[in-house]
Amino acid sequence: MAIDDPAVTPKHLYRYEVCFASDVPFNCADGISKMKIPSRTYGVTRISGDIKLVATAWDYLLQGWLIKSNYEPDDAPGFEILLNKEKALDWSHFDLELAFPVKKMKRNLGDDYGKNNRDRRRIL
Numbered sequence: 001m002a003i004d005d006p007a008v009t010p011k012h013l014y015r016y017e018v019c020f021a022s023d024v025p026f027n028c029a030d031g032i033s034k035m036k037i038p039s040r041t042y043g044v045t046r047i048s049g050d051i052k053l054v055a056t057a058w059d060y061l062l063q064g065w066l067i068k069s070n071y072e073p074d075d076a077p078g079f080e081i082l083l084n085k086e087k088a089l090d091w092s093h094f095d096l097e098l099a100f101p102v103k104k105m106k107r108n109l110g111d112d113y114g115k116n117n118r119d120r121r122r123i124l
Contacts, residue, residue, distance in 0.1 A: 019079075040076060042099040043069070046083075051091060054080070057098050096119035 003015040028034050043065060047057045064071070082088050083095040 037076075040074060041071075041102055041104075042079075043071060043102045044097055044099045046095075046097050049093065051094060054094060054096065054098070057096075061098055061100050066100070066102070068119050069102075070105055070106050074101040074103040076101035 003017060006014060026034075043059050043061055045061050045065070047053045048060065078101060079097075079098040079099040081099060083097060087095075088094070
């Protein structure tokens with residue numbers, strides 16, 4: 001995932017995060033760090049196609065599915081998971097899963113909204 005905006009960040013300062021999963025202990029080279037990502041719930045969608053589909057899929061996940069679900073965003077990073085690692089550097093075609101961290105809503109805001117509107121109409 002890009003940390004910096006390539007339109008304004010000089011190439012020598014541009015940072016990008018990439019990760020892989022390993023069940024085997026390993027040491028990192030200088031400038032590389034490792035971390036353990038805790039288990040959590042994600043909203044996930046899968047795409048297969050050109051790079052334009054990546055933005056479309058994120059829009060669907062965040063502006064379509066999330067809004068209609070009983071979930072809200074969780075405070076954790078999202079992921080773009082490459083499904084065809086052999087073609088990771090081939091930007092002409094992507095096979096990805098997009099994963100956005102979510103948690104169950106504590107209460108259904110839609111129910112309160114409807115209830116409050118009915119109460120307000122009675123008062124007016």
